Amino acid sequence: MTPGRRHLEPLKEWLIERFIWLCGVSAIFFVFAIFIFVFREGADYFFSGFKAGEFFTSIEWYPTSRTHVRYGALALITGTFSVSFLAMFLAVPFGLGAAVFISEFCPPRLKEGLKIVIELLAAIPSVVWGFIGLTIMNSLIVRLFNAPIGLNMFNGAIILALMSVPIIVSIGEDALKAVPDSYREAAVALGCTRWQMIFRVLLPAARNGLLAAVMLGIGRAVGETMAVLMATGHSIRIPHGVLEPVRTLTATIAAELGEAPVHSDHYQVLFIIGILLFTITFVINITADFIVRGIGRK
Amino acid sequence: MSDLAYSIVTRDLSLWYGEFQALRSVSFKARNGLITALIGPSGCGKTTLLRCFNRVNERYGNVTTTGEIRLLGKNIYDEDVSLIELRKSVGMVFQRPNPLPLTVYENIVFGLHIHSPARLNASALDEAVEQALTDVGLWMDLKDKQKSKATSLSLDQQQKLCIARLLPLKPEIILMDEPCSALDVEATRQVEELMLELAGRYTIIIVTHNMAQAKRVSHECAFMLMGELIEHSRTEDLFIRPLDKRTAEYIEGRFG
Ligand SMILES: Nc1ncnc2c1ncn2[C@@H]1O[C@H](COP(=O)(O)OP(=O)(O)OP(=O)(O)O)[C@@H](O)[C@H]1O
Ligand SMILES: [Mg+2]
Numbered sequence: 001m002t003p004g005r006r007h008l009e010p011l012k013e014w015l016i017e018r019f020i021w022l023c024g025v026s027a028i029f030f031v032f033a034i035f036i037f038v039f040r041e042g043a044d045y046f047f048s049g050f051k052a053g054e055f056f057t058s059i060e061w062y063p064t065s066r067t068h069v070r071y072g073a074l075a076l077i078t079g080t081f082s083v084s085f086l087a088m089f090l091a092v093p094f095g096l097g098a099a100v101f102i103s104e105f106c107p108p109r110l111k112e113g114l115k116i117v118i119e120l121l122a123a124i125p126s127v128v129w130g131f132i133g134l135t136i137m138n139s140l141i142v143r144l145f146n147a148p149i150g151l152n153m154f155n156g157a158i159i160l161a162l163m164s165v166p167i168i169v170s171i172g173e174d175a176l177k178a179v180p181d182s183y184r185e186a187a188v189a190l191g192c193t194r195w196q197m198i199f200r201v202l203l204p205a206a207r208n209g210l211l212a213a214v215m216l217g218i219g220r221a222v223g224e225t226m227a228v229l230m231a232t233g234h235s236i237r238i239p240h241g242v243l244e245p246v247r248t249l250t251a252t253i254a255a256e257l258g259e260a261p262v263h264s265d266h267y268q269v270l271f272i273i274g275i276l277l278f279t280i281t282f283v284i285n286i287t288a289d290f291i292v293r294g295i296g297r298k
Numbered sequence: 299m300s301d302l303a304y305s306i307v308t309r310d311l312s313l314w315y316g317e318f319q320a321l322r323s324v325s326f327k328a329r330n331g332l333i334t335a336l337i338g339p340s341g342c343g344k345t346t347l348l349r350c351f352n353r354v355n356e357r358y359g360n361v362t363t364t365g366e367i368r369l370l371g372k373n374i375y376d377e378d379v380s381l382i383e384l385r386k387s388v389g390m391v392f393q394r395p396n397p398l399p400l401t402v403y404e405n406i407v408f409g410l411h412i413h414s415p416a417r418l419n420a421s422a423l424d425e426a427v428e429q430a431l432t433d434v435g436l437w438m439d440l441k442d443k444q445k446s447k448a449t450s451l452s453l454d455q456q457q458k459l460c461i462a463r464l465l466p467l468k469p470e471i472i473l474m475d476e477p478c479s480a481l482d483v484e485a486t487r488q489v490e491e492l493m494l495e496l497a498g499r500y501t502i503i504i505v506t507h508n509m510a511q512a513k514r515v516s517h518e519c520a521f522m523l524m525g526e527l528i529e530h531s532r533t534e535d536l537f538i539r540p541l542d543k544r545t546a547e548y549i550e551g552r553f554g
Contacts, residue, residue, distance in 0.1 A: 107359075182396035189354055189392075190463070191385035196412045205399050 038278065041263075042271030049265060050272065061236050063256065063266040071269045075236045077276075079246035082239055083153055083228060084221040087160035091221075092214055094161070095168025099213070100198055102169065103176035115170075122166035126226040133159040133231025147243045151233035154242040159231045160224055164217035171216060175209020176202060208292045215288035219281055225250040249273050305330045305471055305501040306351060311365035313346060315358070320346045322525040323365070328471075328518070333493060333502040335516035335533065337509060339553060343525040344505040348473050351503070352388040353381060370470055386413055389464030391474040395456035397448035397463075402440055405448045405459060406430050409467040430462040434492055454485030461492065472496070474504040478511065490515050509549060513537055521545045 051071070058072025102114055137158060138150035145154075179202055187197040203210065233245025234255070253270050260267040306328040313321040320343045328334045336344045349355040350367060353374060367374050374384055386409070397405050406427045410418055427444065431437040436458050440451075448459055457477060464472060474493075478486040493502055493515050506512050512519055513533060520530040521542075529536060529545045540546040547553060 180396075182392065182394060183398055185354065185357075185392065186396045186398055186460075188357060189352060189385055189390040190409050190412065190467075191382045192412050193382060200408070200412065201398055 035278065038271055038274045042268045042275060044263075045265050045268035046272055050269070055269075055272070059236070059238055061252075063260070063269065069265070071265075073249070073273065073276075075238050076247055076249045076252050076273070078238050079153075079232070079236075080222060080248040080250070080280075083156045083160060083232060083246060083248055084218065086153060086157035086242060087164065087221045088214070088218055090157060091161035091164045091168060091217055095165045095213070095217060096172055096210060098165070098169045099172030099176060099210075100202075103173050104194070104198060104202070115173075118166045118169050121162070122170065124163075126163065126224060127230075129159050129163055130227040130230030133227060137231065141243070145243060149233055149245060151231060152243050152245045153232060153239050156228045156232035156246070156248075157242070159227045160221045163224065163227060164220045167220055168213045168217040171213035172206075172210050175206040175213060178209060179205045211288060211292055215284060218284055222280060222284070223250065223277065225254045229254050249277055303330055304328060305370055306503070307368040308347075308350070309366040309368075311347075311350065311363070311367060313343075313350065313355070313364075314362045316360040320525050321350075324522075324525075324527045326520060326527055326530065328501060328503055330501055331498050332517040333497045333504060333515055334518045334520060335512035336503065336505045336520050336522060337507075337512050337548075338522035338528075339548065340507070342522045344522055345475055346525075347522070348390075348475055348503060348505055351471065351473055352385050352390055354385075354390070382413070386467050387469050388471045388473060389467065389469040391457070391460050391464070391472065391477045393476045394480050395453055395460050397451070397456050397459050399447070399449055401445050402448050402451070402459060403427055403444040406463045406466060409463060413467065426466040430465040433465055433496075434458040434462040435488065436462060454481050454488065457481060457485070457489060458492065461489075461496075469500060471501045471503070474502065476505055476507060479507065486511070509537075521548060523548070 055071055055073050056077070057074055058070065059075040060070040060072040061075065062068065062070045098118075102111055106114065133155050134151070137155045141147055141150035141152070141155055183201050183205055184197060187201045192200070228248050229251035232247060232251065234247050234251060235245040236247050237244070239246045253273055256266070257270050260270060304327045306326070308324055308326045311321055311324040311326070312319065324343075324347060326347070336347065338344055346355065350363065351369065351374075355361050355363070363375075369384070369388065372379065398408060400408070407418075407423050410423065410426060428437060428441075431440055436455060439455065440459075443451075448456065451459065457480070461472070461477075478489050481489065490511065493504070496502065497517070504512075504516065516533045518530065519533040519536045521528045521536065521540075521544075523544055529540060529542045531541070536545065537549055540549060
């Protein structure tokens with residue numbers, strides 16, 4: 001090394017350090033900036049004309065009515081929760097089951113293949129999923145269930161489930177892989193069957209990771225926009241069965257923000273919905289965190 | 299029926315990991331109720347032989363075995379042998395203590411739970427736990443800690459717990475793979491004492507690298523080299539008058 005270059009070495013170190021620091025700090029900065037921006041866009045209306053009572057309890061969402069504008073989001077909130085819940089009801093057993101299969105039962109060759117397929121599934125853009133819902137699932141549901149329309153809560157939930165399963169599988173499989181092999185040896189040597197080993201040893205030992213997998217799956221379902229917009233039928237009402245169309249909070253923002261005049265009440269209410277979504281995912285994450293820590297301490 | 303004096307009898311046992319032959323025609327006998335030590339240099343196949351006796355070697359996909367293994371007179375490769383029953387009667391203690399990530403209490407009743415289809419009554423379980431902990435000399439230390447995580451105990455307590463959790467299943471044979479290699483001198487002494495107390499009730503096979511340990515705890519001793527069983531006799535005889543030159547060289551510390 002020449003003397004000149006050696007001279008530059010500390011400077012290089014310093015630059016790299018600064019750069020990494022900048023990356024870290026800016027990530028935090030952007031998250032806060034986004035939150036503040038979203039909140040500011042809705043703040044005016046939030047503090048003056050916003051009727052929280054109506055927003056949370058009424059199903060009457062008439063943002064563009066000429067005579068009587070109403071912003072009741074109850075149906076949208078129900079829509080989001082019902083679709084997400086049904087999606088998780090389908091995705092969690094499948095996802096965790098697949099994770100257990102891949103990590104414990106699968107011959108190594110098949111394992112590699114399956115993991116590639118799952119990564120491919122995770123990489124499919126959501127608009128493509130929405131398209132599948134709109135075309136294939138739509139006609140399938142009409143034919144199988146004799147439903148009047150195939151674009152409904154069930155369709156949306158299946159699409160969401162298909163989108164979250166890859167996440168649950170890959171994170172769940174990581175969690176199971178992280179369970180030390182010595183636990184398996186101990187269980188096998190004590191005479192466990194495969195299933196006893198899975199239910200009594202592996203799942204409890206990996207529960208934090210598995211819970212994280214499920215939570216990320218839920219997060220994906222609650223936050224997803226494009227696919228549910230295309231697959232759920234987009235009708236504002238409280239569903240009485242899984243074959244009825246619904247509309248979600250996210251789909252409402254996506255569909256209406258473009259047409260709402262900037263800074264109008266409608267525009268601001270959509271931002272308030274954004275804040276609500278923010279809060280929901282935040283609460284889910286915090287809850288997950290507490291559950292994980294609570295279990296960890298036990 | 300001379301075999302009844304022996305808990306374990308193998309005949310021409312050979313084992314391959316893929317292409318690699320780890321056991322070569324091993325014919326080994328372990329006397330009922332005694333402690334038999336397996337010694338030999340690293341990689342000679344001690345662990346492999348031990349893991350044949352409860353068939354946990356089969357966890358690895360690439361293992362082929364030929365020959366015969368009889369435990370308590372029964373060929374363990376017979377069609378009608380249940381692996382679950384086999385592993386119930388043959389307990390195993392590992393090199394690194396591996397209690398399950400459950401409480402002390404749950405670790406000890408684990409075996410009972412998996413082997414009995416019905417729900418067990420709580421006082422019988424409590425009794426089994428007390429008995430097992432007493433047998434391994436942990437009752438005084440752990441009677442108030444039964445609800446704490448087994449993985450938070452000290453290493454020697456963990457290893458004794460790993461022995462204790464076998465006892466409620468009333469095994470005939472206990473296999474130990476270098477059970478003291480993660481423990482300090484004092485804990486090693488305690489585990490050795492424990493083994494001597496358990497001998498008689500159980501047939502114990504212990505793999506060890508430590509020849510002083512083999513001398514202290516074992517009644518019989520078997521020397522292995524490169525997958526072969528070279529010599530097997532009473533421990534005093536093996537250490538004082540080894541018959542094979544290679545055994546003599548090994549116990550004198552010339553290789554290994
Ligand atoms: N799962 C496995 N796959 C392939 N080869 C293995 C496997 N386990 C052990 N071997 C090989 O088999 C031989 C015997 O191994 P084994 O573990 O039985 O030796 P050991 O006598 O217990 O040695 P140590 O004293 O180091 O524990 C070694 O050469 C080892 O590399
Ligand atoms: Mg070994």
